[in-house]
């Protein structure tokens with residue numbers, strides 16, 4: 112089987128030379144250069160990166176990963192304890208009502224090891240795998256969003272994850288045992304002016320004379336766990352580096368202890384959902400941070416943040432799987448019990464449709480997440496950025512739809528609070544809480560819009576490596592000419608391959624007709640997608656980055672193809688493991704239904720690539736933003752804060 116290695120031979124090494132920033136506004140250039148400099152260049156062709164280049168490599172996702180019996184049993188001891196603790200001691204509705212997670216609940220979680228699931232045993236953690244961590248997140252997500260957020264912020268983005276990835280031995284020895292025991296940790300990147308774009312960061316760390324430390328000043332916003340944390344990873348600007356005679360912004364990650372002089376929790380923030388989130392505004396005023404508390408290296412903070420989030424992003428999809436399974440159970444139960452118009456509501460096609468797509472999407476979400484998690488377990492240095500980002504994007508958007516559909520199926524009872532249902536003598540089914548708690552999932556840890564941009568950047572990377580130097584006016588002429596010849600050679604080999612039958616390269620032999628048909632479709636469509644992206648590059652050139660909606664369609668098609676392939680891989684595994692022909696037939700029917708629905712969605716996206724109103728919509732938005740259609744908002748009561 113042939114396989115293109117990314118980057119292709121002869122491609123430039125430094126990613127910051129790839130994008131011509133000379134014609135951008137100063138703010139946009141600063142944001143672009145900072146993110147590009149922190150970007151980790153792809154070090155392997157993964158299933159998803161190949162998908163966008165027309166290389167549909169099934170070996171990367173088949174067979175579906177199965178945990179060894181030993182690994183599973185080892186984790187089951189903890190997972191059983193966690194499940195029992197959640198069911199018996201964690202009153203999720205009471206936590207939501209009071210906005211507090213009782214200290215004995217937190218202590219109990221610490222006692223069973225829930226604060227150090229992935230921390231190696233030598234540092235006092237459970238040393239479990241990414242797959243087991245995801246299984247824990249599924250349990251948590253099915254029960255209590257607040258407890259999920261506490262444990263996830265602590266170990267997916269808080270001190271332990273970056274420390275495991277980047278910490279020195281001394282840092283690991285000092286901090287990992289503390290956080291494994293239950294000293295709460297947090298991650299502080301966001302500021303009032305820093306949301307998705309870290310280049311506007313104002314928190315600064317100025318080196319002390321003598322160089323043994325820094326003085327940290329600034330204010331961080333929405334730091335989850337921040338009001339209870341003992342240690343926080345803080346991102347701050349350090350003095351700029353001079354590159355080609357020009358100062359380049361640098362961001363550095365520091366481990367900061369909250370009992371150091373100058374660290375202050377200014378206020379606790381409150382939200383629509385996740386009402387017991389210990390989230391706050393944290394101020395740092397002349398805080399002395401020793402140099403040995405730098406994570407990784409000076410100026411590498413954004414790399415720390417982005418890499419931490421790469422794997423950290425798998426927790427949220429896993430929690431979404433748990434939440435979706437719970438919604439499916441609630442919907443199935445209610446659709447059977449509730450009689451209207453002479454039949455259980457689940458027998459009315461409009462409700463049945465929701466239940467079917469809920470089940471199918473939950474199955475696919477789980478398959479995608481477990482595939483990505485197993486990749487981390489097989490190889491600690493695996494490049495799962497794209498897989499994790501697509502899982503995050505697809506799972507959070509679909510889980511939101513699933514919770515919304517569950518509310519619709521539960522009707523008025525879906526909208527009623529659990530406490531009110533209970534007071535009336537009905538089952539306190541917490542769909543209203545689920546809806547409030549899960550809305551944030553498409554916003555934090557990389558909003559859906561930013562995930563699409565991130566995946567699009569990586570999707571274009573193999574092309575940019577080959578073609579961008581040709582168009583980059585900042586490069587010398589000879590360099591551009593060499594790049595043009597290199598690009599010609601690359602595309603002469605790559606392009607014809609996009610028309611060859613997929614089987615020539617994959618050599619698969621799948622007996623069951625259901626996955627095989629859908630896999631053939633996915634392989635064909637991957638090639639079509641690669642060709643379409645290539646034509647878009649030819650048509651738009653460097654301006655393609657402005658076509659966010661077009662890029663978003665490519666990304667969404669890629670996400671659906673990943674979901675289809677993961678579901679088919681899971682189906683093969685299910686059949687191999689399960690000897691009951693009836694159960695196998697049911698599962699295959701579900702996978703078939705999922706794949707057909709996904710193919711319909713892909714078709715719609717393709718239609719939108721060629722038939723859309725993107726530009727007229729953009730023009731309308733510009734007019735609205737400029738106040739030219741102000742009469743549209745006439746006749747309403749305005750709050751003084753509306754135009755603040």
Ligand SMILES: Cc1cc2nc3c(=O)[nH]c(=O)nc-3n(C[C@H](O)[C@H](O)[C@H](O)COP(=O)(O)OP(=O)(O)OC[C@H]3O[C@@H](n4cnc5c(N)ncnc54)[C@H](O)[C@@H]3O)c2cc1C
Nearest residue numbers: 298299300301305306307333334335554555556558560561
């Ligand atoms: C409950 C909660 C918990 C949080 N926990 C933490 C935490 O522990 N640590 C931490 O550091 N931060 C945390 N955050 C911050 C969170 O990660 C940010 O809210 C998120 O990064 C988005 O930033 P923003 O809200 O400022 O949105 P903005 O960046 O201002 O974006 C607003 C909207 O514009 C879109 N947008 C922005 N840029 C673009 C673009 N270039 N193209 C297209 N669309 C764009 C966004 O997708 C979004 O829809 C938390 C936030 C909340 C609400």
